[in-house]
Amino acid sequence: MITSQDLELFGVVSGVSSLAAAARALDVTPSAVTQRLRQLEQRLGVRLLERTSRRLHLTAEGQLLAQRGAEVLANLEELAEALVERREVVTGHLRVAAPFGFGRRYVASAMAALRTRHPEVKLTLTLFEDPVGLRGDAWDVLIHVGPLTDSALTLHRLAPNRRILCAAPSYLERHGMPERPEDLRQHACGVIREDQSDVTLWRFSHAQKEAVTVRVQPALSSNDGEVIKQWGLAGLGVIVRSEWDVAEDLRQGRLVPLLPAWQLPDADVVALLGARGGRVARTAHFLESLRQMLQPVPWRV
Structure with a gap:
Protein backbone atom coordinates (compact mmCIF):
# COMPACT_ATOMS: atom_id res chain seq x y z
CA MET A 1 0.00 0.00 0.00
CA ILE A 2 2.89 2.36 0.78
CA THR A 3 6.16 2.31 -1.15
CA SER A 4 9.56 3.72 -0.22
CA GLN A 5 8.99 6.34 -2.96
CA ASP A 6 5.81 7.43 -1.15
CA LEU A 7 7.74 7.77 2.11
CA GLU A 8 10.54 9.75 0.44
CA LEU A 9 8.00 12.09 -1.17
CA PHE A 10 6.13 12.69 2.06
CA GLY A 11 9.37 13.12 3.99
CA VAL A 12 10.27 16.03 1.71
CA VAL A 13 6.77 17.53 1.83
CA SER A 14 6.63 17.35 5.63
CA GLY A 15 9.85 19.34 5.92
CA VAL A 16 8.91 22.36 3.76
CA SER A 17 6.35 25.12 3.94
CA SER A 18 4.70 24.72 0.52
CA LEU A 19 4.13 22.26 -2.29
CA ALA A 20 6.13 24.57 -4.57
CA ALA A 21 9.13 24.20 -2.24
CA ALA A 22 8.66 20.43 -2.23
CA ALA A 23 8.54 20.42 -6.02
CA ARG A 24 11.81 22.36 -6.20
CA ALA A 25 13.46 19.95 -3.78
CA LEU A 26 12.24 16.94 -5.76
CA ASP A 27 12.91 18.60 -9.15
CA VAL A 28 9.37 17.98 -10.39
CA THR A 29 6.37 20.19 -11.10
CA PRO A 30 4.01 21.30 -8.30
CA SER A 31 1.15 19.55 -10.09
CA ALA A 32 3.07 16.26 -10.00
CA VAL A 33 3.57 16.62 -6.25
CA THR A 34 -0.12 17.44 -5.75
CA GLN A 35 -1.22 14.43 -7.82
CA ARG A 36 1.06 11.99 -5.99
CA LEU A 37 -0.12 13.28 -2.60
CA ARG A 38 -3.76 12.98 -3.63
CA GLN A 39 -3.18 9.39 -4.80
CA LEU A 40 -1.40 8.56 -1.52
CA GLU A 41 -4.26 9.98 0.56
CA GLN A 42 -6.79 8.04 -1.52
CA ARG A 43 -4.91 4.79 -1.06
CA LEU A 44 -4.59 5.30 2.69
CA GLY A 45 -8.08 6.68 3.13
CA VAL A 46 -6.89 9.54 5.37
CA ARG A 47 -6.09 13.21 4.97
CA LEU A 48 -2.38 13.90 5.48
CA LEU A 49 -2.17 17.66 4.92
CA GLU A 50 -4.19 20.79 5.56
CA ARG A 51 -3.42 23.42 2.95
CA THR A 52 -3.81 27.10 3.84
CA SER A 53 -2.99 30.18 1.79
CA ARG A 54 0.41 30.52 3.50
CA ARG A 55 1.75 27.06 4.36
CA LEU A 56 1.13 23.35 4.77
CA HIS A 57 0.08 21.80 8.08
CA LEU A 58 0.33 18.08 8.80
CA THR A 59 -2.72 16.37 10.19
CA ALA A 60 -2.28 13.91 13.06
CA GLU A 61 -2.15 11.13 10.46
CA GLY A 62 0.40 13.11 8.46
CA GLN A 63 2.60 13.57 11.50
CA LEU A 64 2.45 9.83 12.19
CA LEU A 65 3.37 9.01 8.58
CA ALA A 66 6.24 11.51 8.57
CA GLN A 67 7.69 10.15 11.81
CA ARG A 68 7.26 6.44 11.13
CA GLY A 69 8.17 6.88 7.48
CA ALA A 70 11.50 8.49 8.38
CA GLU A 71 12.23 5.57 10.70
CA VAL A 72 11.39 3.01 7.98
CA LEU A 73 13.60 4.77 5.41
CA ALA A 74 16.44 5.03 7.91
CA ASN A 75 16.17 1.31 8.66
CA LEU A 76 16.12 0.44 4.96
CA GLU A 77 19.17 2.61 4.34
CA GLU A 78 20.98 1.10 7.30
CA LEU A 79 20.21 -2.43 6.06
CA ALA A 80 21.49 -1.60 2.58
CA GLU A 81 24.64 -0.07 4.05
CA ALA A 82 25.26 -3.09 6.27
CA LEU A 83 25.07 -5.36 3.23
CA VAL A 84 27.36 -3.10 1.18
CA GLU A 85 29.86 -2.79 4.02
CA ARG A 86 30.32 -6.56 3.91
CA ARG A 87 32.17 -5.77 0.65
CA GLU A 88 34.22 -3.24 2.66
CA ASN A 161 39.73 25.72 21.81
CA ARG A 162 39.91 28.80 24.05
CA ARG A 163 37.87 31.97 23.80
CA ILE A 164 40.09 35.03 23.49
CA LEU A 165 39.34 38.58 24.63
CA CYS A 166 41.16 40.87 22.20
CA ALA A 167 41.24 44.20 20.37
CA ALA A 168 43.21 45.87 17.60
CA PRO A 169 46.27 48.01 18.49
CA SER A 170 44.54 51.06 16.97
CA TYR A 171 41.62 50.72 19.39
CA LEU A 172 43.92 50.33 22.40
CA GLU A 173 45.93 53.40 21.38
CA ARG A 174 42.74 55.48 21.54
CA HIS A 175 41.02 53.92 24.55
CA GLY A 176 43.74 52.28 26.63
CA MET A 177 44.24 48.75 27.88
CA PRO A 178 41.67 47.35 30.35
CA GLU A 179 43.38 46.23 33.56
CA ARG A 180 40.56 44.20 35.09
CA PRO A 181 37.30 42.66 33.79
CA GLU A 182 35.16 45.43 35.32
CA ASP A 183 36.92 47.97 33.06
CA LEU A 184 35.11 46.46 30.08
CA ARG A 185 31.96 48.33 31.08
CA GLN A 186 33.67 51.51 29.85
CA HIS A 187 34.80 49.99 26.54
CA ALA A 188 33.07 49.49 23.21
CA CYS A 189 32.36 45.74 23.09
CA GLY A 190 31.18 43.55 20.24
CA VAL A 191 28.87 40.57 20.71
CA ILE A 192 27.61 37.79 18.44
CA ARG A 193 23.90 37.12 18.66
CA GLU A 194 23.88 33.68 17.06
CA ASP A 195 22.07 31.52 19.62
CA GLN A 196 19.79 31.80 22.63
CA SER A 197 22.50 32.51 25.24
CA ASP A 198 22.96 35.77 27.14
CA VAL A 199 25.79 37.18 25.04
CA THR A 200 26.23 40.38 27.07
CA LEU A 201 27.21 38.49 30.25
CA TRP A 202 30.96 37.78 30.15
CA ARG A 203 32.34 35.39 32.78
CA PHE A 204 36.01 35.39 33.77
CA SER A 205 38.00 33.03 35.99
CA HIS A 206 41.44 33.56 37.58
CA ALA A 207 43.99 31.17 39.08
CA GLN A 208 44.33 33.19 42.32
CA LYS A 209 41.20 35.35 42.45
CA GLU A 210 37.46 34.88 42.62
CA ALA A 211 35.56 34.59 39.36
CA VAL A 212 34.06 37.80 37.96
CA THR A 213 30.97 38.28 35.80
CA VAL A 214 30.66 41.49 33.80
CA ARG A 215 27.55 42.79 32.03
CA VAL A 216 28.80 44.65 28.95
CA GLN A 217 26.78 47.20 27.00
CA PRO A 218 27.49 46.21 23.39
CA ALA A 219 28.36 48.95 20.95
CA LEU A 220 28.63 46.36 18.16
CA SER A 221 26.48 43.31 17.51
CA SER A 222 25.85 40.92 14.64
CA ASN A 223 24.60 37.40 14.09
CA ASP A 224 27.76 36.72 12.04
CA GLY A 225 31.02 36.11 13.90
CA GLU A 226 33.07 37.07 10.86
CA VAL A 227 31.51 40.54 10.92
CA ILE A 228 32.42 41.00 14.60
CA LYS A 229 35.97 39.87 13.87
CA GLN A 230 36.32 42.34 10.98
CA TRP A 231 35.01 45.17 13.17
CA GLY A 232 37.53 44.20 15.83
CA LEU A 233 40.36 44.21 13.28
CA ALA A 234 39.18 47.65 12.14
CA GLY A 235 39.70 48.99 15.65
CA LEU A 236 36.05 49.49 16.51
CA GLY A 237 36.01 47.69 19.84
CA VAL A 238 36.84 44.78 22.15
CA ILE A 239 35.71 41.36 20.92
CA VAL A 240 35.63 37.75 22.09
CA ARG A 241 36.54 35.21 19.42
CA SER A 242 37.48 31.56 19.29
CA GLU A 243 41.17 30.75 19.40
CA TRP A 244 40.90 28.85 16.10
CA ASP A 245 39.63 31.99 14.38
CA VAL A 246 42.07 34.64 15.67
CA ALA A 247 45.28 32.71 16.41
CA GLU A 248 46.98 33.97 13.25
CA ASP A 249 45.79 37.55 13.83
CA LEU A 250 47.31 37.41 17.33
CA ARG A 251 50.60 36.03 16.01
CA GLN A 252 50.79 38.76 13.38
CA GLY A 253 49.90 41.52 15.85
CA ARG A 254 46.68 42.50 14.11
CA LEU A 255 44.89 41.75 17.39
CA VAL A 256 46.20 41.97 20.96
CA PRO A 257 45.05 39.60 23.76
CA LEU A 258 43.59 41.39 26.78
CA LEU A 259 43.53 40.48 30.48
CA PRO A 260 45.87 37.47 29.99
CA ALA A 261 45.58 36.39 33.64
CA TRP A 262 41.81 36.08 33.30
CA GLN A 263 40.19 33.22 31.35
CA LEU A 264 36.87 33.02 29.56
CA PRO A 265 35.07 29.63 29.45
CA ASP A 266 36.62 27.27 26.90
CA ALA A 267 34.78 26.55 23.66
Missing part, protein backbone atom coordinates in the same frame (compact mmCIF):
# COMPACT_ATOMS: atom_id res chain seq x y z
CA VAL A 89 32.72 -0.36 0.66
CA VAL A 90 31.83 2.88 2.46
CA THR A 91 28.64 4.32 1.01
CA GLY A 92 25.43 6.18 1.84
CA HIS A 93 24.49 9.79 2.54
CA LEU A 94 26.54 11.74 5.14
CA ARG A 95 24.71 14.83 6.41
CA VAL A 96 26.83 17.18 8.50
CA ALA A 97 25.84 20.46 10.15
CA ALA A 98 28.53 22.93 11.25
CA PRO A 99 29.03 26.62 12.14
CA PHE A 100 29.67 28.89 9.15
CA GLY A 101 33.29 29.84 9.78
CA PHE A 102 34.59 26.55 11.19
CA GLY A 103 32.57 24.61 8.66
CA ARG A 104 34.11 26.44 5.72
CA ARG A 105 37.67 26.24 7.03
CA TYR A 106 37.85 22.69 8.38
CA VAL A 107 34.70 20.59 8.04
CA ALA A 108 34.29 21.01 4.28
CA SER A 109 37.88 19.85 3.74
CA ALA A 110 37.41 16.78 5.93
CA MET A 111 34.27 15.86 3.99
CA ALA A 112 36.11 16.34 0.70
CA ALA A 113 38.85 14.00 1.93
CA LEU A 114 36.22 11.40 2.79
CA ARG A 115 34.64 11.66 -0.66
CA THR A 116 38.05 11.35 -2.33
CA ARG A 117 38.76 8.10 -0.49
CA HIS A 118 35.20 6.78 -0.69
CA PRO A 119 33.56 8.13 -3.88
CA GLU A 120 30.29 6.28 -3.26
CA VAL A 121 29.50 8.50 -0.25
CA LYS A 122 27.03 11.33 -0.93
CA LEU A 123 27.73 14.54 1.02
CA THR A 124 25.51 17.29 2.38
CA LEU A 125 26.98 20.10 4.52
CA THR A 126 24.58 22.53 6.21
CA LEU A 127 26.16 25.64 7.73
CA PHE A 128 24.25 27.26 10.57
CA GLU A 129 24.13 30.27 12.86
CA ASP A 130 22.04 28.72 15.61
CA PRO A 131 22.19 24.94 16.20
CA VAL A 132 19.01 25.10 18.29
CA GLY A 133 17.04 25.92 15.16
CA LEU A 134 18.20 22.80 13.30
CA ARG A 135 15.85 19.85 13.00
CA GLY A 136 17.37 16.81 14.67
CA ASP A 137 16.54 14.58 11.71
CA ALA A 138 18.32 16.92 9.26
CA TRP A 139 21.85 15.80 10.18
CA ASP A 140 23.87 12.72 11.16
CA VAL A 141 26.78 14.67 12.67
CA LEU A 142 26.65 18.16 14.17
CA ILE A 143 29.96 19.97 14.66
CA HIS A 144 29.78 22.60 17.38
CA VAL A 145 32.24 25.05 18.89
CA GLY A 146 31.49 25.67 22.54
CA PRO A 147 29.47 24.05 25.33
CA LEU A 148 26.49 22.15 23.98
CA THR A 149 25.18 19.06 25.75
CA ASP A 150 22.25 16.79 25.05
CA SER A 151 21.84 13.65 27.10
CA ALA A 152 20.19 11.90 24.16
CA LEU A 153 23.21 12.39 21.89
CA THR A 154 26.71 10.96 21.78
CA LEU A 155 29.40 13.64 22.10
CA HIS A 156 32.98 13.38 20.80
CA ARG A 157 35.56 16.01 21.74
CA LEU A 158 37.64 16.80 18.65
CA ALA A 159 40.00 19.63 19.68
CA PRO A 160 40.63 22.12 22.50
CA ASP A 268 36.07 23.12 22.62
CA VAL A 269 35.26 21.69 19.19
CA VAL A 270 32.88 18.76 19.58
CA ALA A 271 30.90 16.41 17.36
CA LEU A 272 27.37 15.34 18.27
CA LEU A 273 26.01 12.18 16.67
CA GLY A 274 22.36 11.76 15.80
CA ALA A 275 20.36 8.70 16.72
CA ARG A 276 21.84 6.60 13.92
CA GLY A 277 24.94 8.61 13.04
CA GLY A 278 27.28 6.48 15.10
CA ARG A 279 26.13 3.20 13.59
CA VAL A 280 27.38 3.66 10.04
CA ALA A 281 30.89 3.43 8.62
CA ARG A 282 30.83 6.76 6.77
CA THR A 283 30.39 8.63 10.06
CA ALA A 284 33.39 6.93 11.64
CA HIS A 285 35.53 7.63 8.57
CA PHE A 286 34.46 11.28 8.50
CA LEU A 287 35.25 11.80 12.19
CA GLU A 288 38.65 10.18 11.68
CA SER A 289 39.35 12.52 8.74
CA LEU A 290 38.40 15.54 10.85
CA ARG A 291 40.46 14.36 13.83
CA GLN A 292 43.52 13.93 11.61
CA MET A 293 43.02 17.45 10.25
CA LEU A 294 42.85 18.84 13.80
CA GLN A 295 45.91 16.98 15.14
CA PRO A 296 48.18 18.60 15.97
CA VAL A 297 45.77 21.42 16.78
CA PRO A 298 46.37 23.76 13.80
CA TRP A 299 45.70 27.00 15.70
CA ARG A 300 48.35 26.09 18.28
CA VAL A 301 51.14 25.03 15.90
Whole structure:
Protein backbone atom coordinates (compact mmCIF):
# COMPACT_ATOMS: atom_id res chain seq x y z
CA MET A 1 0.00 0.00 0.00
CA ILE A 2 2.89 2.36 0.78
CA THR A 3 6.16 2.31 -1.15
CA SER A 4 9.56 3.72 -0.22
CA GLN A 5 8.99 6.34 -2.96
CA ASP A 6 5.81 7.43 -1.15
CA LEU A 7 7.74 7.77 2.11
CA GLU A 8 10.54 9.75 0.44
CA LEU A 9 8.00 12.09 -1.17
CA PHE A 10 6.13 12.69 2.06
CA GLY A 11 9.37 13.12 3.99
CA VAL A 12 10.27 16.03 1.71
CA VAL A 13 6.77 17.53 1.83
CA SER A 14 6.63 17.35 5.63
CA GLY A 15 9.85 19.34 5.92
CA VAL A 16 8.91 22.36 3.76
CA SER A 17 6.35 25.12 3.94
CA SER A 18 4.70 24.72 0.52
CA LEU A 19 4.13 22.26 -2.29
CA ALA A 20 6.13 24.57 -4.57
CA ALA A 21 9.13 24.20 -2.24
CA ALA A 22 8.66 20.43 -2.23
CA ALA A 23 8.54 20.42 -6.02
CA ARG A 24 11.81 22.36 -6.20
CA ALA A 25 13.46 19.95 -3.78
CA LEU A 26 12.24 16.94 -5.76
CA ASP A 27 12.91 18.60 -9.15
CA VAL A 28 9.37 17.98 -10.39
CA THR A 29 6.37 20.19 -11.10
CA PRO A 30 4.01 21.30 -8.30
CA SER A 31 1.15 19.55 -10.09
CA ALA A 32 3.07 16.26 -10.00
CA VAL A 33 3.57 16.62 -6.25
CA THR A 34 -0.12 17.44 -5.75
CA GLN A 35 -1.22 14.43 -7.82
CA ARG A 36 1.06 11.99 -5.99
CA LEU A 37 -0.12 13.28 -2.60
CA ARG A 38 -3.76 12.98 -3.63
CA GLN A 39 -3.18 9.39 -4.80
CA LEU A 40 -1.40 8.56 -1.52
CA GLU A 41 -4.26 9.98 0.56
CA GLN A 42 -6.79 8.04 -1.52
CA ARG A 43 -4.91 4.79 -1.06
CA LEU A 44 -4.59 5.30 2.69
CA GLY A 45 -8.08 6.68 3.13
CA VAL A 46 -6.89 9.54 5.37
CA ARG A 47 -6.09 13.21 4.97
CA LEU A 48 -2.38 13.90 5.48
CA LEU A 49 -2.17 17.66 4.92
CA GLU A 50 -4.19 20.79 5.56
CA ARG A 51 -3.42 23.42 2.95
CA THR A 52 -3.81 27.10 3.84
CA SER A 53 -2.99 30.18 1.79
CA ARG A 54 0.41 30.52 3.50
CA ARG A 55 1.75 27.06 4.36
CA LEU A 56 1.13 23.35 4.77
CA HIS A 57 0.08 21.80 8.08
CA LEU A 58 0.33 18.08 8.80
CA THR A 59 -2.72 16.37 10.19
CA ALA A 60 -2.28 13.91 13.06
CA GLU A 61 -2.15 11.13 10.46
CA GLY A 62 0.40 13.11 8.46
CA GLN A 63 2.60 13.57 11.50
CA LEU A 64 2.45 9.83 12.19
CA LEU A 65 3.37 9.01 8.58
CA ALA A 66 6.24 11.51 8.57
CA GLN A 67 7.69 10.15 11.81
CA ARG A 68 7.26 6.44 11.13
CA GLY A 69 8.17 6.88 7.48
CA ALA A 70 11.50 8.49 8.38
CA GLU A 71 12.23 5.57 10.70
CA VAL A 72 11.39 3.01 7.98
CA LEU A 73 13.60 4.77 5.41
CA ALA A 74 16.44 5.03 7.91
CA ASN A 75 16.17 1.31 8.66
CA LEU A 76 16.12 0.44 4.96
CA GLU A 77 19.17 2.61 4.34
CA GLU A 78 20.98 1.10 7.30
CA LEU A 79 20.21 -2.43 6.06
CA ALA A 80 21.49 -1.60 2.58
CA GLU A 81 24.64 -0.07 4.05
CA ALA A 82 25.26 -3.09 6.27
CA LEU A 83 25.07 -5.36 3.23
CA VAL A 84 27.36 -3.10 1.18
CA GLU A 85 29.86 -2.79 4.02
CA ARG A 86 30.32 -6.56 3.91
CA ARG A 87 32.17 -5.77 0.65
CA GLU A 88 34.22 -3.24 2.66
CA VAL A 89 32.72 -0.36 0.66
CA VAL A 90 31.83 2.88 2.46
CA THR A 91 28.64 4.32 1.01
CA GLY A 92 25.43 6.18 1.84
CA HIS A 93 24.49 9.79 2.54
CA LEU A 94 26.54 11.74 5.14
CA ARG A 95 24.71 14.83 6.41
CA VAL A 96 26.83 17.18 8.50
CA ALA A 97 25.84 20.46 10.15
CA ALA A 98 28.53 22.93 11.25
CA PRO A 99 29.03 26.62 12.14
CA PHE A 100 29.67 28.89 9.15
CA GLY A 101 33.29 29.84 9.78
CA PHE A 102 34.59 26.55 11.19
CA GLY A 103 32.57 24.61 8.66
CA ARG A 104 34.11 26.44 5.72
CA ARG A 105 37.67 26.24 7.03
CA TYR A 106 37.85 22.69 8.38
CA VAL A 107 34.70 20.59 8.04
CA ALA A 108 34.29 21.01 4.28
CA SER A 109 37.88 19.85 3.74
CA ALA A 110 37.41 16.78 5.93
CA MET A 111 34.27 15.86 3.99
CA ALA A 112 36.11 16.34 0.70
CA ALA A 113 38.85 14.00 1.93
CA LEU A 114 36.22 11.40 2.79
CA ARG A 115 34.64 11.66 -0.66
CA THR A 116 38.05 11.35 -2.33
CA ARG A 117 38.76 8.10 -0.49
CA HIS A 118 35.20 6.78 -0.69
CA PRO A 119 33.56 8.13 -3.88
CA GLU A 120 30.29 6.28 -3.26
CA VAL A 121 29.50 8.50 -0.25
CA LYS A 122 27.03 11.33 -0.93
CA LEU A 123 27.73 14.54 1.02
CA THR A 124 25.51 17.29 2.38
CA LEU A 125 26.98 20.10 4.52
CA THR A 126 24.58 22.53 6.21
CA LEU A 127 26.16 25.64 7.73
CA PHE A 128 24.25 27.26 10.57
CA GLU A 129 24.13 30.27 12.86
CA ASP A 130 22.04 28.72 15.61
CA PRO A 131 22.19 24.94 16.20
CA VAL A 132 19.01 25.10 18.29
CA GLY A 133 17.04 25.92 15.16
CA LEU A 134 18.20 22.80 13.30
CA ARG A 135 15.85 19.85 13.00
CA GLY A 136 17.37 16.81 14.67
CA ASP A 137 16.54 14.58 11.71
CA ALA A 138 18.32 16.92 9.26
CA TRP A 139 21.85 15.80 10.18
CA ASP A 140 23.87 12.72 11.16
CA VAL A 141 26.78 14.67 12.67
CA LEU A 142 26.65 18.16 14.17
CA ILE A 143 29.96 19.97 14.66
CA HIS A 144 29.78 22.60 17.38
CA VAL A 145 32.24 25.05 18.89
CA GLY A 146 31.49 25.67 22.54
CA PRO A 147 29.47 24.05 25.33
CA LEU A 148 26.49 22.15 23.98
CA THR A 149 25.18 19.06 25.75
CA ASP A 150 22.25 16.79 25.05
CA SER A 151 21.84 13.65 27.10
CA ALA A 152 20.19 11.90 24.16
CA LEU A 153 23.21 12.39 21.89
CA THR A 154 26.71 10.96 21.78
CA LEU A 155 29.40 13.64 22.10
CA HIS A 156 32.98 13.38 20.80
CA ARG A 157 35.56 16.01 21.74
CA LEU A 158 37.64 16.80 18.65
CA ALA A 159 40.00 19.63 19.68
CA PRO A 160 40.63 22.12 22.50
CA ASN A 161 39.73 25.72 21.81
CA ARG A 162 39.91 28.80 24.05
CA ARG A 163 37.87 31.97 23.80
CA ILE A 164 40.09 35.03 23.49
CA LEU A 165 39.34 38.58 24.63
CA CYS A 166 41.16 40.87 22.20
CA ALA A 167 41.24 44.20 20.37
CA ALA A 168 43.21 45.87 17.60
CA PRO A 169 46.27 48.01 18.49
CA SER A 170 44.54 51.06 16.97
CA TYR A 171 41.62 50.72 19.39
CA LEU A 172 43.92 50.33 22.40
CA GLU A 173 45.93 53.40 21.38
CA ARG A 174 42.74 55.48 21.54
CA HIS A 175 41.02 53.92 24.55
CA GLY A 176 43.74 52.28 26.63
CA MET A 177 44.24 48.75 27.88
CA PRO A 178 41.67 47.35 30.35
CA GLU A 179 43.38 46.23 33.56
CA ARG A 180 40.56 44.20 35.09
CA PRO A 181 37.30 42.66 33.79
CA GLU A 182 35.16 45.43 35.32
CA ASP A 183 36.92 47.97 33.06
CA LEU A 184 35.11 46.46 30.08
CA ARG A 185 31.96 48.33 31.08
CA GLN A 186 33.67 51.51 29.85
CA HIS A 187 34.80 49.99 26.54
CA ALA A 188 33.07 49.49 23.21
CA CYS A 189 32.36 45.74 23.09
CA GLY A 190 31.18 43.55 20.24
CA VAL A 191 28.87 40.57 20.71
CA ILE A 192 27.61 37.79 18.44
CA ARG A 193 23.90 37.12 18.66
CA GLU A 194 23.88 33.68 17.06
CA ASP A 195 22.07 31.52 19.62
CA GLN A 196 19.79 31.80 22.63
CA SER A 197 22.50 32.51 25.24
CA ASP A 198 22.96 35.77 27.14
CA VAL A 199 25.79 37.18 25.04
CA THR A 200 26.23 40.38 27.07
CA LEU A 201 27.21 38.49 30.25
CA TRP A 202 30.96 37.78 30.15
CA ARG A 203 32.34 35.39 32.78
CA PHE A 204 36.01 35.39 33.77
CA SER A 205 38.00 33.03 35.99
CA HIS A 206 41.44 33.56 37.58
CA ALA A 207 43.99 31.17 39.08
CA GLN A 208 44.33 33.19 42.32
CA LYS A 209 41.20 35.35 42.45
CA GLU A 210 37.46 34.88 42.62
CA ALA A 211 35.56 34.59 39.36
CA VAL A 212 34.06 37.80 37.96
CA THR A 213 30.97 38.28 35.80
CA VAL A 214 30.66 41.49 33.80
CA ARG A 215 27.55 42.79 32.03
CA VAL A 216 28.80 44.65 28.95
CA GLN A 217 26.78 47.20 27.00
CA PRO A 218 27.49 46.21 23.39
CA ALA A 219 28.36 48.95 20.95
CA LEU A 220 28.63 46.36 18.16
CA SER A 221 26.48 43.31 17.51
CA SER A 222 25.85 40.92 14.64
CA ASN A 223 24.60 37.40 14.09
CA ASP A 224 27.76 36.72 12.04
CA GLY A 225 31.02 36.11 13.90
CA GLU A 226 33.07 37.07 10.86
CA VAL A 227 31.51 40.54 10.92
CA ILE A 228 32.42 41.00 14.60
CA LYS A 229 35.97 39.87 13.87
CA GLN A 230 36.32 42.34 10.98
CA TRP A 231 35.01 45.17 13.17
CA GLY A 232 37.53 44.20 15.83
CA LEU A 233 40.36 44.21 13.28
CA ALA A 234 39.18 47.65 12.14
CA GLY A 235 39.70 48.99 15.65
CA LEU A 236 36.05 49.49 16.51
CA GLY A 237 36.01 47.69 19.84
CA VAL A 238 36.84 44.78 22.15
CA ILE A 239 35.71 41.36 20.92
CA VAL A 240 35.63 37.75 22.09
CA ARG A 241 36.54 35.21 19.42
CA SER A 242 37.48 31.56 19.29
CA GLU A 243 41.17 30.75 19.40
CA TRP A 244 40.90 28.85 16.10
CA ASP A 245 39.63 31.99 14.38
CA VAL A 246 42.07 34.64 15.67
CA ALA A 247 45.28 32.71 16.41
CA GLU A 248 46.98 33.97 13.25
CA ASP A 249 45.79 37.55 13.83
CA LEU A 250 47.31 37.41 17.33
CA ARG A 251 50.60 36.03 16.01
CA GLN A 252 50.79 38.76 13.38
CA GLY A 253 49.90 41.52 15.85
CA ARG A 254 46.68 42.50 14.11
CA LEU A 255 44.89 41.75 17.39
CA VAL A 256 46.20 41.97 20.96
CA PRO A 257 45.05 39.60 23.76
CA LEU A 258 43.59 41.39 26.78
CA LEU A 259 43.53 40.48 30.48
CA PRO A 260 45.87 37.47 29.99
CA ALA A 261 45.58 36.39 33.64
CA TRP A 262 41.81 36.08 33.30
CA GLN A 263 40.19 33.22 31.35
CA LEU A 264 36.87 33.02 29.56
CA PRO A 265 35.07 29.63 29.45
CA ASP A 266 36.62 27.27 26.90
CA ALA A 267 34.78 26.55 23.66
CA ASP A 268 36.07 23.12 22.62
CA VAL A 269 35.26 21.69 19.19
CA VAL A 270 32.88 18.76 19.58
CA ALA A 271 30.90 16.41 17.36
CA LEU A 272 27.37 15.34 18.27
CA LEU A 273 26.01 12.18 16.67
CA GLY A 274 22.36 11.76 15.80
CA ALA A 275 20.36 8.70 16.72
CA ARG A 276 21.84 6.60 13.92
CA GLY A 277 24.94 8.61 13.04
CA GLY A 278 27.28 6.48 15.10
CA ARG A 279 26.13 3.20 13.59
CA VAL A 280 27.38 3.66 10.04
CA ALA A 281 30.89 3.43 8.62
CA ARG A 282 30.83 6.76 6.77
CA THR A 283 30.39 8.63 10.06
CA ALA A 284 33.39 6.93 11.64
CA HIS A 285 35.53 7.63 8.57
CA PHE A 286 34.46 11.28 8.50
CA LEU A 287 35.25 11.80 12.19
CA GLU A 288 38.65 10.18 11.68
CA SER A 289 39.35 12.52 8.74
CA LEU A 290 38.40 15.54 10.85
CA ARG A 291 40.46 14.36 13.83
CA GLN A 292 43.52 13.93 11.61
CA MET A 293 43.02 17.45 10.25
CA LEU A 294 42.85 18.84 13.80
CA GLN A 295 45.91 16.98 15.14
CA PRO A 296 48.18 18.60 15.97
CA VAL A 297 45.77 21.42 16.78
CA PRO A 298 46.37 23.76 13.80
CA TRP A 299 45.70 27.00 15.70
CA ARG A 300 48.35 26.09 18.28
CA VAL A 301 51.14 25.03 15.90
